[in-house]
Amino acid sequence: MTTSSMKDVAQAAGVSVGTVSNVLNRPDAVAEETRRRVQAAIAKLGYVRNDSARQLRAGRSRNVAIVVLDVANPFFTDVVRGAEPLVDSAGGVVTVCDSGEDVRREQRHLEILEEQRVLGLLITPVDDSSAERIERLAAHDIPVVLVDRGAGLHPHCSVAVDDVHGGRLAARHLVERGHGSIAFAGGPPSIPQVRDRLAGCRTVCEASGVRLEEFTSVSMNVAGGRQAVEQMLRLPEAPTALFCANDLVALGALQGLTMHGIKVPEECAIIGYDDIDFAAAAAVPLSSIRQPRAQLGRTAAQLLFEEISEGKGHTHRNVVFQPELVARASTAVDL
Amino acid sequence: MTTSSMKDVAQAAGVSVGTVSNVLNRPDAVAEETRRRVQAAIAKLGYVRNDSARQLRAGRSRNVAIVVLDVANPFFTDVVRGAEPLVDSAGGVVTVCDSGEDVRREQRHLEILEEQRVLGLLITPVDDSSAERIERLAAHDIPVVLVDRGAGLHPHCSVAVDDVHGGRLAARHLVERGHGSIAFAGGPPSIPQVRDRLAGCRTVCEASGVRLEEFTSVSMNVAGGRQAVEQMLRLPEAPTALFCANDLVALGALQGLTMHGIKVPEECAIIGYDDIDFAAAAAVPLSSIRQPRAQLGRTAAQLLFEEISEGKGHTHRNVVFQPELVARASTAVDL
DNA sequence: CGGAGGGATTGAATCGTTTCATGCGGGGGT
DNA sequence: ACCCCCGCATGAAACGATTCAATCCCTCCG
Incomplete structure (x- = not known):
């Protein structure tokens, strides 16, 4: 069965293509009887709209892309989950792209998304060098909302969590537990989240005279965590607490x-970041x-659609949430 | 800056649109000097290909869709990860769709994917009622590969793991540990994976005279697991081991x-399914x-591209992998 | 009875590519 | 000197939907 087009349907129903289009898009503009005939023809031929043609005409697709750093990280799937219902109910379609913290993959995705004339873009940029690539899309009238990335630099809407504060919360918690030296694990520091969390941690350590060892050459996943431990244990004097850039x-x-x-938390305490379910x-x-x-995710999608509907007169908003300490067993010992 | 088209580029470079197209698609067919001029124009205007138009002409998009039961389940993100590199290197683009084990959402996704004329589809169907919807795509010449779903019924390529055997492995392991009664948790049983794993478990239990309690009204996530425990503890005599349909x-x-x-494994042993990293x-x-x-994932993508390149003369293949028992602490006690 | 108005339908133009037959001029082979 | 072929560029015809001005036919009103 070869795919059939509107023309085929029109022919089968004995009407013009214009009418078929109307049946699909503005049913009330078509007479009862005609509509029925057309619908019958559609069913008989198994006709399916061709989205490319539709988009070509419309000049835009209804895809909303979300570019994340790591789909295997539950943090990001939760963000996606938050955005999905809103996009759905606005008639959009979510496309998830995984940059894998790789600038080149991010680049490739952005190119493709631009070619696809996506409706809008939610993105957690890999690093600061992404700005230029993102500006390109914005220049072509594709609204962009930055996710989990401070406002500042970019002239865009954004949703973020105060990572510097989060870093402070973590460090303060460890210091209060009596730790005199702390290790930080996660990187590379070109990732803004890493940088900010580390910065917050640093201010607290400096203020309270606590030694801080930084292991920022490890990647942001389970393997990276194991690696960080290896590096840490090679130190002459290992810290008694470990602050990890994510869970x-x-x-x-x-x-x-x-x-x-090594016993956790007795010999070494651990605190993570994100509080994923696991x-x-x-x-x-x-x-x-x-x-x-x-x-x-929800807020990001909301900002995006606000921007879309407000059009040119839109002024960007930057929403910042506050993170929150969740203390559990892995830090439950006072030194 | 309003988006510019090939026509604009052609004009700027003083050539015809046909030539611009050639520069993009078959650079060697264009004279050195001309090519340079066109490329300069492209850069100057910030021209970006319009994928809709391209697809319209081509009749197909280069999107390969993967429809999974749950993006938040690391099992599926790992499958996606496996498929991605292969699709990438074949010039395709991966689109991930989450059905959330909901037939209606699956339906909606499939409709959209069909309108998009996707290049191919990898799907883990929600249940047997999906067959009809999937056949629609296949009838419109969209190759489909079933993932983690036995071959049998459908005339398609498929990759799967022998879930019945997996169920047997789990049950046998528990029986060998001396458990006289076992609970099974996970559902609904309309999900083929659940059904098969349970079936395998059942055969072993029956063969060895072990009592089997089935809790198949709970969903396949963390919350479902907690629920199953509540139900189990309401039994007059709770089983000493729990086989869960996934991790x-x-x-x-x-x-x-x-x-x-309740102490695990001393008072109640647990065995999961998938062996996700967590x-x-x-x-x-x-x-x-x-x-x-x-x-x-990798194999699924491979089968898909085989089918695409072989065209009509293609004969479907059904690849079945064997699962493997990984014993850890949660079952490490003999009764 | 004529004309106005309105509901239903039509047909053609349009979106931006790719493709292909065609044209053109120059070199090499016979 | 002739032909042929080759490399390069062109222009027009698709692809399949949407949109809008134009048309047609009726009914209703004056």
């Missing part, structure tokens, strides 16, 4: 420490810095 | 049991049935 790293670190027979279920339930994941 | 359920069950002060990192490291997740 995946923290879970990896927990595994690494356990493998080395954090609470870990071997040692992980303390973490909670972000409002779903709300981040 | 998310198992993690939830582990939390539930812990909340009730299983090993759980409070009590989870025994599980491992599936070759990435390979499932």
Whole structure:
């Protein structure tokens, strides 16, 4: 069965293509009897609209793209989940793209998305060098909302969580527990989230005279966490607490420490970031810095559609949420 | 800056649109000097190809859709990850769709994908009622590969893992540990994976005279696991082991049991399914049935492109992998 | 009875590519 | 000197939908 077009339907129903189009898009403008005939023809031929043709004419697609750093990270799938219902109900379609924290993959995705004339873009940029690429889309009238990325630089709407504050919360918690030296794990520091969380951590450490070791050469996943532990244990004097840039790293670190027979939290405390669902279920339930994941996605989608509907007269908004400390067993010992 | 088209570029470079098209698609067919001029014009105008127009002409898009049951389940993101590189290198683009185990959402996605004239489809159908919808696509010459779903019924390529065998492995492991009664958690049974895993479990239980309690009214996520535990504890005589239809359920069950002060594995053993990365990192490291997740995705993509390139003369292939028992602490006690 | 108005339908133009037959001029082979 | 072929560029015809001015036919009103 070869695919049939509106023309075929029109012919089968004995009307013009214009009428078929009307049946599909403004049914009330068509007489009862005609409409029925056309619908019968559609059913008989198994006709399916051709979206390319439609988009070509419309000049825009109804795809909303979300570019995330890592689809395998539950944090991001939760963000996507938050955005989806809103996009859906606005008649849009969500496309998820995974940059894998790789600038080149992000680049490739953005190129394709631009060629597709997407309706809008929610993106967590890999690093600052993304700005230029993103500006390109914006220059071509594709609204962009930055997700989990401070406003500042970019002339766009954004939703974010105050990562510097999150870093402070984590560090303060550890310092209060009596730790005199702390390790930070996660990188590379070109990732803004890493930089900010580290910065917050640093201010607290400096203010309270706590030694801070930084392991920023490891990647933001479970393997990275294990690696960080290896590096840490090579130090002459290992810190007694570990602040991980996200929960995946923290879970990896927990595994690494356990493998080395190091007790958590007695010999080394761990705190993560994001508070993904798995954090609470870990071997040692992980303390973490909670972000409002779903709300981040929901709000981002909301801002996007506001921008779309307001058009030119739109002024950008930057929404910032506050993170929250969740203390669990992995930091439950006072030194 | 309003978006510019090939016509604009052609004009700016003093050539015809045909030549511009050639510069983009078959650069060697164009004289050095001309090519340079055109490229300069492209850069100057910030021209970006319009994919809709291209697709309209081509009759097909280069999107390969993957429809999964749950993006928040690491099992599926791993499958997607496995498929991605292959699709990429074939010049395709991956689109991930989440059906959320909801027939209606699956339906909606399939409709949109058909309108988009996707290049091909990898899908884990929600249940048997999906068949009809999928046949529609196939009838319109869209190749379909079934993922994690036995061949049997459908005239399509497929990759799957022998879930019945997986169920047997799990049950046998528990029986060998000396458990005289087993609970199964996960549902609904309309999901083929659930049905098969349960079936395998059943045969072993019957063969060895072990009592089997089935909790198939709970959903396939962490919350479902907790629910199953509640139901189980209401029994006059609770089983001593719990086989969960996937690892998310198992993690939830582990939390539930812990909340009730029930020791795992001493008072109740748990075994999950999928062996996602988080299983090993759980409070009590989870025994599980491992599936070759990435390979499932990779092979699926491979079959898809084989079918695409072979065209009409293609004969479907059904690849079945064997699952594997991974025993960890959550079942590490003999009764 | 004529004309105005309105509902239903039509047909053609349009969106931006790709493709293909056609044209053109110059070199090489016979 | 002739032909042929080759490399390069052109222009027009698709692809399939949407949109809008134009048309047609009726009814209703004066």
